Amino acid sequence: MIQCDGLVKIYKASNLEVFALQGLDLAVESGELMAIIGNSGSGKSTLLNMLGGLDRPTAGSLTVDGKDMLKMKESELVRYKRESVGFVWQNNARNLIPYLTALENVELPILLSGRRKRLRALELLEAVGLGHRAHNKLHQLSGGEQQRVAIAIALANQPRLLLADEPTGSVDSRMAEQILDLFRDLNRQLNLTIVIVTHDPLLAKKVDRVVAIRDGKISSEMLRRKSYDEELRELEAGHAQEESHVEYAILDKAGRLQVPSDYLQAIGIKDTNKVKLELSDGQIILTPPEKGA
Numbered sequence: 120m121i122q123c124d125g126l127v128k129i130y131k132a133s134n135l136e137v138f139a140l141q142g143l144d145l146a147v148e149s150g151e152l153m154a155i156i157g158n159s160g161s162g163k164s165t166l167l168n169m170l171g172g173l174d175r176p177t178a179g180s181l182t183v184d185g186k187d188m189l190k191m192k193e194s195e196l197v198r199y200k201r202e203s204v205g206f207v208w209q210n211n212a213r214n215l216i217p218y219l220t221a222l223e224n225v226e227l228p229i230l231l232s233g234r235r236k237r238l239r240a241l242e243l244l245e246a247v248g249l250g251h252r253a254h255n256k257l258h259q260l261s262g263g264e265q266q267r268v269a270i271a272i273a274l275a276n277q278p279r280l281l282l283a284d285e286p287t288g289s290v291d292s293r294m295a296e297q298i299l300d301l302f303r304d305l306n307r308q309l310n311l312t313i314v315i316v317t318h319d320p321l322l323a324k325k326v327d328r329v330v331a332i333r334d335g336k337i338s339s340e341m342l343r344r345k346s347y348d349e350e351l352r353e354l355e356a357g358h359a360q361e362e363s364h365v366e367y368a369i370l371d372k373a374g375r376l377q378v379p380s381d382y383l384q385a386i387g388i389k390d391t392n393k394v395k396l397e398l399s400d401g402q403i404i405l406t407p408p409e410k411g412a
């Protein structure tokens with residue numbers, strides 16, 4: 120669904136250049152539910168905006184659903200945004216109108232899009248578990264319920280890809296969990312590819328693959344050992360829990376690797392940019408440089 124190679128995004132503000140993405144590689148399979156984590160300013164929203172066609176990459180290559188996002192014409196980009204992708208933001212004020220009901224909020228973009236093959240607004244609300252609140256005004260709904268309305272809207276154009284930027288940033292942890300469960304259901308039932316950006320490592324653990332961005336590049340990737348269902352079954356059966364994910368560092372095409380700073384500290388690397396690399400018994404060993412090096 121997504122293939123990103125050496126993706127670069129440079130923002131130019133007056134005389135300043137900000138390298139928001141610095142050669143990012145990422146592949147996402149069709150039907151995957153995955154999360155992107157990373158510190159503030161690491162480039163998560165920038166990446167999501169590129170994937171959603173809201174902004175264009177500066178260099179590198181990016182294809183989404185078979186479309187080349189760098190070569191796409193403006194008119195094709197407009198169609199892509201309208202037909203292929205759904206967006207959910209943290210701040211749902213960007214998605215919703217407070218003085219309309221839940222149902223009217225979902226109907227409005229459907230009417231505006233004028234598409235023939237459209238889902239009915241009520242079906243969409245039911246799909247997100249909010250059928251019973253359809254006639255409530257937005258301000259009568261909780262933050263989590265409002266976020267569900269936003270998700271219903273994002274699904275209205277029957278997208279193949281759903282992008283969510285901090286979708287649970289403004290709700291409590293119980294609600295966050297419910298929203299994630301909803302994403303998981305949608306992923307399964309509609310075979311929808313979903314990419315979620317989050318700050319919350321606990322939330323990220325609920326998906327099968329978590330990719331960490333650091334300084335505009337993928338730095339590590341965590342893969343789930345067992346499926347989430349399998350894990351839940353074991354939990355219910357009362358079995359002891361091992362760590363749910365295995366973490367891998369990411370090698371770039373030139374063989375470069377980012378070593379976490381606490382690892383470097385632990386082996387006493389400081390005031391130097393050199394490490395000794397040795398191959399031993401099929402393992403690679405990193406040690407601090409000899410004195411004077």
Ligand SMILES: Nc1ncnc2c1ncn2[C@@H]1O[C@H](COP(=O)(O)OP(=O)(O)OP(=O)(O)O)[C@@H](O)[C@H]1O
Binds near residue numbers: 132
């Ligand atoms: N429109 C813009 N113009 C200039 N610089 C920008 C613009 N948008 C983002 N940046 C810069 O690009 C870098 C990456 O920003 P981005 O919004 O992608 O980070 P993020 O990982 O989403 O952070 P957060 O977790 O705080 O949302 C930051 O240094 C940011 O200041």
Ligand SMILES: [Mg+2]
Binds near residue numbers: 163164
């Ligand atoms: Mg952001």
